[in-house]
Amino acid sequence: MAVLTRVTTPWRTFPARQLVFIPRALHKSAASEALEIPAPGEGAMPGRLMAPAAAEVRSLKAAVKSLKEMPGPGTLSNLIEFFWRDGFSRIHEIQMEHRQKYGKIFKSHFGPQLVVSIADRDLVAEVLRAEGVAPQRANMESWKEYRNMRGRSTGLISAEGEDWLRMRSMLRQLIMRPRDVAVFSDDVNQVVDDLIRRVSALRAQQPDGATVTNVNDLFFKYAMEGVAAILFECRLGCLENDIPKETQDYISALNLMFSSFKTTMYAGAIPKWLRPVIPKPWEEFCHSWDGLFRFSVLHVDKRFAEVASRLQRGEEVRGGLLTHMLTRMEMSLEEIYANVTEMLLAGVDTTSFTLTWASYLLARHPRIQQQIYTEVTQTLGPGAVPTADDVPRLPLIRGLVKETLRLFPVLPGNGRITQDDLVVGGYFIPKGTQLALCHYSTSMDEENFANAVDFQPDRWVRKDSTDRVDNFGSIPFGYGIRSCIGRRIAELEMHLALTRLIQRFHIGASPLTAEVKAKTHGLLCPAAPVHLQFIQREN
Numbered sequence: 001m002a003v004l005t006r007v008t009t010p011w012r013t014f015p016a017r018q019l020v021f022i023p024r025a026l027h028k029s030a031a032s033e034a035l036e037i038p039a040p041g042e043g044a045m046p047g048r049l050m051a052p053a054a055a056e057v058r059s060l061k062a063a064v065k066s067l068k069e070m071p072g073p074g075t076l077s078n079l080i081e082f083f084w085r086d087g088f089s090r091i092h093e094i095q096m097e098h099r100q101k102y103g104k105i106f107k108s109h110f111g112p113q114l115v116v117s118i119a120d121r122d123l124v125a126e127v128l129r130a131e132g133v134a135p136q137r138a139n140m141e142s143w144k145e146y147r148n149m150r151g152r153s154t155g156l157i158s159a160e161g162e163d164w165l166r167m168r169s170m171l172r173q174l175i176m177r178p179r180d181v182a183v184f185s186d187d188v189n190q191v192v193d194d195l196i197r198r199v200s201a202l203r204a205q206q207p208d209g210a211t212v213t214n215v216n217d218l219f220f221k222y223a224m225e226g227v228a229a230i231l232f233e234c235r236l237g238c239l240e241n242d243i244p245k246e247t248q249d250y251i252s253a254l255n256l257m258f259s260s261f262k263t264t265m266y267a268g269a270i271p272k273w274l275r276p277v278i279p280k281p282w283e284e285f286c287h288s289w290d291g292l293f294r295f296s297v298l299h300v301d302k303r304f305a306e307v308a309s310r311l312q313r314g315e316e317v318r319g320g321l322l323t324h325m326l327t328r329m330e331m332s333l334e335e336i337y338a339n340v341t342e343m344l345l346a347g348v349d350t351t352s353f354t355l356t357w358a359s360y361l362l363a364r365h366p367r368i369q370q371q372i373y374t375e376v377t378q379t380l381g382p383g384a385v386p387t388a389d390d391v392p393r394l395p396l397i398r399g400l401v402k403e404t405l406r407l408f409p410v411l412p413g414n415g416r417i418t419q420d421d422l423v424v425g426g427y428f429i430p431k432g433t434q435l436a437l438c439h440y441s442t443s444m445d446e447e448n449f450a451n452a453v454d455f456q457p458d459r460w461v462r463k464d465s466t467d468r469v470d471n472f473g474s475i476p477f478g479y480g481i482r483s484c485i486g487r488r489i490a491e492l493e494m495h496l497a498l499t500r501l502i503q504r505f506h507i508g509a510s511p512l513t514a515e516v517k518a519k520t521h522g523l524l525c526p527a528a529p530v531h532l533q534f535i536q537r538e539n
């Protein structure tokens with residue numbers, strides 16, 4: 001098990017629910033310490049653009065155009081596009097169409113909600129670099145309402161303001177840099193061992209002895225096992241033949257959240273007074289959250305009891321992320337429940353879809369797969385098990401993940417609610433406006449990526465130390481202080497799994513799978529199951 005923390009001090013025995021957060025004064029300096037400004041790729045960032053001062057904004061107002069003048073689809077055509085023509089499953093394509101039709105900045109109305117979409121790399125960069133200390137992504141009222149109703153706390157995804165900043169500054173110290181998560185290498189590698197065993201077992205069940213059907217199911221289980229090994233410091237058995245009941249219940253809750261994505265999205269949109277008439281969306285929303293929280297509480301409490309009993313016996317406690325959170329007591333127990341629940345929710349489908357797309361792309365591009373295989377074998381030597389320390393020496397494996405996320409960014413768009421008046425692209429955008437950052441369209445823009453539709457992992461490989469491959473056109477993990485906190489965990493899981501799969505198997509296209517298109521279902525996912533062949537290599 002990875003050791004992030006060691007505690008020997010006798011510990012007060014708190015009944016699980018009485019562990020309390022001891023608040024620290026949140027000074028401005030603490031807030032600025034909490035800022036982390038990673039580059040979109042990995043290099044350093046050029047200077048940060050500041051939002052114009054209020055007086056400046058007022059004088060600019062006269063010169064700049066107003067929102068009224070901004071182009072965009074009419075309310076009716078937008079409603080038809082989304083509700084009649086199922087636009088929710090084509091959000092990525094609609095981004096491209098609207099970019100073509102209305103330009104790099106345009107507005108849309110979803111009922112009373114105005115959304116300003118930004119589909120240009122430089123404007124996206126401008127907005128994100130101008131962010132304050134606690135950016136807001138979207139209206140999280142329905143998430144907060146559920147939490148209030150059940151007496152639960154918010155976690156990183158749903159929290160705002162000082163609560164968010166405090167939890168973020170604590171968690172970022174633990175998992176934001178590649179070297180922070182390198183300690184989890186062995187834990188993740190044990191999960192990769194199980195993944196390889198599972199692939200071997202599944203292919204053996206098929207008549208051709210090579211095909212694995214619906215690889216996303218396999219990668220879903222791998223991603224869940226991997227992220228839980230890090231978050232809960234225990235194994236769940238997702239990759240076993242018989243999945244334990246509590247894990248199966250959790251998967252059902254997650255599936256409900258995912259399969260009823262549209263209904264749960266309406267849960268937030270439907271006014272409360274309409275709930276007695278249309279109860280299903282809100283009921284399903286609460287039901288899936290109940291399942292997700294139940295699972296986290298079970299695992300957190302289990303670890304809590306283990307830690308408490310060791311400390312009572314005067315024994316040293318060593319542990320990873322959860323032990324660290326439990327023993328440092330910088331968060332209340334409810335905040336720990338909420339954070340692991342939200343991290344688990346954010347960390348499974350995202351990683352599994354990316355692994356599915358990466359394998360699919362490798363199968364469709366055997367020449368590129370061969371280049372990557374050559375890099376892996378020449379760098380590591382035959383049969384060596386890679387660790388986090390090897391990853392910097394495998395630029396094509398890193399390029400594979402970046403290129404997969406450019407072509408299939410799991411979050412095709414992201415959001416921000418402006419916290420100041422801004423001028424973007426010549427338009428005045430008042431504070432409180434919902435922005436949609438169109439990452440899919442910027443990553444498919446020829447100006448940002450030559451031959452944008454082509455799969456070229458080597459476009460991310462630095463030719464020499466002065467070469468920069470950072471590009472705001474593709475920021476699949478977001479950018480800045482509210483970017484993905486799990487990025488390094490996800491990368492570790494994906495780099496280690498892909499390297500080992502490529503070492504062991506040639507991934508081939510299956511006659512069962514033709515071209516698979518993407519659809520948006522909250523996340524950008526395959527529109528049909530992906531079946532692939534895993535042909536054993538002769539090492």
Ligand code: HEM
Pocket residue numbers: 137156157168227342343344346347348350351354405410411414415476477478479480481482483484485486487489490
């Ligand atoms: C391929 C894998 C993943 C992708 C592409 C991805 C992408 C993203 C993106 C785009 C955001 C929003 C960032 C922003 O608003 O600027 C985000 C937020 C977040 N992600 Fe990930 N993610 C991935 C995996 C993970 C994993 C493995 C975890 C947890 C272990 C995780 C936890 C979170 C959390 C908690 C947030 C909210 C952060 C905050 O608001 O402070 N993600 N992710």
